[in-house]
Amino acid sequence: MDANLLQIIKTSIGFTEQDAASLHQLGPLIRPAVPAIVDAFYHRISRHPDSREILAGDHAVEGRLRQSLGLWINSLFAGTYDQAYLARRATIGATHLCLGIPQHAMFVAMEIIWQHISDLIRSSQVPQPEAKLVSLHKLLTIDFALILESYKQGYADQVRESERSLVRDKLTRAEHLAEIGSLAASIAHEVKNPLAGISGAIQVIRKGLQPDDPRRPIIAEVLSQIDRLDSAVKDLLLYARPNPPRILKCDLNAIIERVLKVLRAEPDMRSIQVDFQPDPQLPPLPADEAQIEQVLINLLLNAAQASDDGDTIHISVGINNSSLRLILRDHGHGMEDLVRERMFEPFFTTKAKGTGLGLSICRRVVEAHRGCISVETQLGEGTTVTVDLPINAA
Ligand code: HEM
Ligand SMILES: Nc1ncnc2c1ncn2[C@@H]1O[C@H](COP(=O)(O)OP(=O)(O)OP(=O)(O)O)[C@@H](O)[C@H]1O
Ligand SMILES: [Mg+2]
Incomplete structure (x- = not known):
């Protein structure tokens, strides 16, 4: 005093x-x-x-x-x-x-x-x-x-x-994440090649089987599990060592339709309706197509995983100032305050089988495109994700 x-x-x-x-x-x-x-x-x-x-x-x-x-x-x-x-x-x-x-x-x-x-x-x-x-x-x-x-x-x-x-909390958390990130990257790297070897070997075995061999469904299951592992490993590598986007002119309508076709086979998406009307007026989007696909896949899977059977996910596209705007709206369970605050943190997940990387990869990709991503959510009502991507390349 x-x-x-x-x-x-x-x-x-x-x-x-x-x-x-x-x-x-x-x-x-x-x-x-x-x-x-x-x-x-x-x-x-x-x-x-x-x-x-x-x-x-x-x-x-x-x-x-x-x-x-x-x-x-x-x-x-x-x-x-x-x-x-x-x-x-x-x-x-x-x-x-x-x-x-x-x-x-x-x-x-x-x-x-x-x-x-x-x-x-x-x-x-x-x-x-x-x-x-x-x-x-x-x-x-x-x-x-x-x-x-x-x-x-x-x-x-x-x-x-x-x-x-x-x-102090932020520092320990940042250090923690950096450690987890580099550990994850080295594990992912070690797992990737043997995984490709296993997959190749199993496919050779499958070729040697008669079409009516009772072991065929088992082999198919093994291959699908390998695919799951492979995509988890890709996610980890993508998160730990992101590639800079390779920008080309893309058609956002076409990307969305392709992703929807691919995801139709996903168990999470099977009982979900998707409402999407392509907008023929949409100008081309300068973007890395594979990365934008990844964003869409992550957002759609999140929406589907939060929804009940028979629910509809709405996707709309349009122009907002000098950006293309993509809006993805679900009527799922929404998020509690704690989840809302932490959803973009890498490895934050509320799901038994989640890695918690989906949204952090989305944000990283969108920001690498100089865009922005925002989420509005209401517990028990649903969630709306808005992604703006600039039309003019840097
Ligand atoms: C005119 C009003 C008050 C004066 C001048 C006063 C003065 C003091 C002083 C000088 C100390 C010791 C502080 C220290 O060592 O840093 C103290 C501690 C304390 N005061 Fe007050 N106080 C007042 C009101 C109250 C009231 C309204 C309460 C109500 C519960 C209260 C509860 C305590 C308690 C529990 C301690 C800590 C005792 C201990 O564990 O050492 N005081 N107060
Ligand atoms: N549309 C949504 N509705 C409700 N909660 C969501 C939605 N999207 C994300 N979340 C919440 O945010 C958390 C983090 O999402 P994120 O996509 O980063 O990871 P994940 O989906 O749990 O795992 P991963 O995507 O790696 O499989 C989720 O676990 C979930 O609790
Ligand atoms: Mg996810």
Whole structure:
């Protein structure tokens, strides 16, 4: 706390040596009454439900609170209002904030203290009680200002600490992702070639089988599982080592129709309707066709996986300023807030068989095309993904 603060507040309130002296004179009257004042204070605040929760029968805390408050009241009448006086008040706000005691509780608390001590002074025989009450009022106002200032510092500390931990979290997460990314890339690389070998060998075996051999369906199943593995490996490599887009003029209508044809065989898509009307007016799109296909596949699979059997996914295309706009709308289960916040993170998934790379690949591809992707979602209502891709190549 600023070392000059006490002096500044004393001067602006008009707290003089005279006030200091008259408070000092009150010491012998107040000191014996401190335990009773603390008792009364404690009794009053523990009636309040919030305080009751904080103090919740913890006798050690109760004891320390009584002691802190007793020392504080005594120091009001010690007659010295110096840096040590300031220092004893500088941590009140931060301590209270740690315990969950709000700043507004200080208004009530101060009022209780004022009532008790002023009653005591009025009912006593001290000379010039009214002048002494004025001095006491000034000092309590000074203390109040110091306590509020100490709360301000407590809040500032809390903000700094939460920012620090946010940055720390982000760093660990980024390091974590980078590690996972490079590990994934090396595993994917190691898996790719043997996988191609296995697939080739199985196909040789299949050729040697009679058309009615009962082992044929087993071989077909093995090959389809190999395909699945191969596409997971491709996803990982694509994510870990993205290729820069090879831009050529493409027909977005044709890409969508081709993707829909390919996906028709996917189990996730079989019971889903797709509503898509190609727009014949659409200008050519400068893009990497294979990458845009990948985006469409990922978005369509997400939409289908979120939908119920028989649901319809709507795809529309059009022009938005100098971009082509693709909108993909589903009536699926939508996303909770936590999923919405994290859906673009690599490896974030809510699915048992997901890798969590779909949307992060989409975003990376779209951004490599200088476009943007946004998602609106409503829990239980569905999800709309909008992708804008600039018409003019860079
Ligand atoms: C005029 C009002 C108040 C003053 C002047 C005051 C003063 C203090 C002081 C000087 C401390 C020690 C701070 C430190 O060591 O950093 C403290 C701690 C504490 N105060 Fe207050 N306080 C006030 C109001 C309240 C109220 C309304 C509550 C309500 C529950 C409360 C509960 C506590 C508790 C639980 C501690 C911590 C005790 C411990 O565990 O050490 N205080 N207070
Ligand atoms: N259309 C959607 N409706 C509801 N939730 C979605 C939708 N699209 C994405 N999500 C949520 O976002 C998460 C991340 O999606 P993302 O495509 O990145 O990974 P994934 O689909 O889980 O796995 P992968 O695509 O790698 O197989 C999903 O697990 C899902 O919870
Ligand atoms: Mg996905």
